Amino acid sequence: MPLTVATWNINSVRLRMPLVERFLSEYQPDILCLQETKCPDDLFPRKAFEKVGYGYMGISGQKGYHGVATVARRPIAVHERREFCAMGDCRHISTRFEAGSHTILLHNFYVPAGGDEPDPDINPKFRHKLDFVAEMNGVPAQQSDGFSSILVGDLNIAPLESDVWSHKQLLRVVSHTPVETESFEAMRKAGGWVDLMRQHNPEPEKLYTWWSYRAQDWAASDRGRRLDHIWSSDNLAGSLKRIEIVRDARGWERPSDHVPVIATFALD
């Protein structure tokens, strides 16, 4: 049976609810994981999601900053909301659902951006980002309880050379510094996670999911980065049929600076 899972940093779910509705109606993913909802749970637009057929949701939001939500048109249950770095931030929610013969644990992450200065000794936000990635070592793909796993989200790191428009020019820019990309890839591999976007579109093909708001013409300059990711445990990777980056969404009216990424699985 097919399963489609999408991830999208929406940069205010309330402001961009019309875009979310357009995306859900055009692409109809089974599950959509949102980041940067910037919305406390009691103000989350539950009714609007229910109205378009997405009646199952796990939300973890706070006022003004961060916030994640996983919405679905098929049953999902909240598994856990994990706090990282003892900061009290809403940056993770995991949900659980049945698909084919699998019970799948789906992690939805919003990793700290890390500020501008890539030196943990003088920039606490960069320190926080590195600590957060280190703590993600405690989220392995293989569960002792036999769940299969998917991990998605805005991970705010572009690990490979072809994940940025210019490897050389971004080596000292937060999101692509060696200390980030190396600890990120080490964490992913140690956790047993497969990078599904790269399984489907290997290097050196350029893959971007984010384009800065500050560009005069984002599409013409195309200075993008792959900050959003979809990973899975080994036992699901072979069932991946398709990965789609919805680049068009960056050109929609009042867009997020991130675009949706959709994974389609054919599960037994």
Next chain:
DNA sequence: ATGGTAGGACGCCTA
């Protein structure tokens, strides 16, 4: 080398 834009909440932090 620099500054550029956007959102939340309303002065300034975060991305």
